[in-house]
Amino acid sequence: MTREEYEERMSALEAETARAREVHIAAKSRFDALCDKQRVLRTAWQDQQKAAAASEKAAQATVAPAGFVIKNSAYPCRTKPHRGRHVHAAAYRTGTVSLTTACNKQQDEETVDHLDEDTPVTCPPCQRNTQG
Incomplete structure (x- = not known):
């Protein structure tokens, strides 16, 4: 291998490495954005489940009347x-x-x-x- 061949191969590898680095940075940014969206979705889901459980618990805690409360004009x-x-x-x-x-x-x-x-x-x- 001559010096010229070495420099030619090295410059081609450096160019390919630079392109790969750019692709890697873009992919890492995309990966980080997707991870953030997953985290936000997971916390929203957990908050919704907590609120639903709390409202269900509150609904069960309310005391229902001992009968059927009706407002009927036929039988006032x-x-x-x-x-x-x-x-x-x-x-x-x-x-x-x-x-x-x-x-x-x-x-x-x-x-x-x-x-x-x-x-x-x-x-x-x-x-x-x-x-x-």
Whole structure:
């Protein structure tokens, strides 16, 4: 190998090394950017999961009423028969002092306790009939 061949090969290798270095720097920059995006995505996912778990825990911590709270114009009254255990959704029959419940029971006004209209309905048939 002559000196000229050596210098020619060396300059070709130096040029190829410079191109490879530029490609390596660009690839490293791309790799670093992708790693940053992964890190941001991972932290966003973890924050979302923490928030979802916290909201689910808060939802489970809220105390649900002991019945079904309804607002139904067809049965605006809440009644509980004396010595009865269920609260019924009821309405006055036209022209009388009798009440008809959502579960089709007839109640006399004097034989029931009248409760607030936001009292939860605990009679299962009344709940079914007033949900729809």
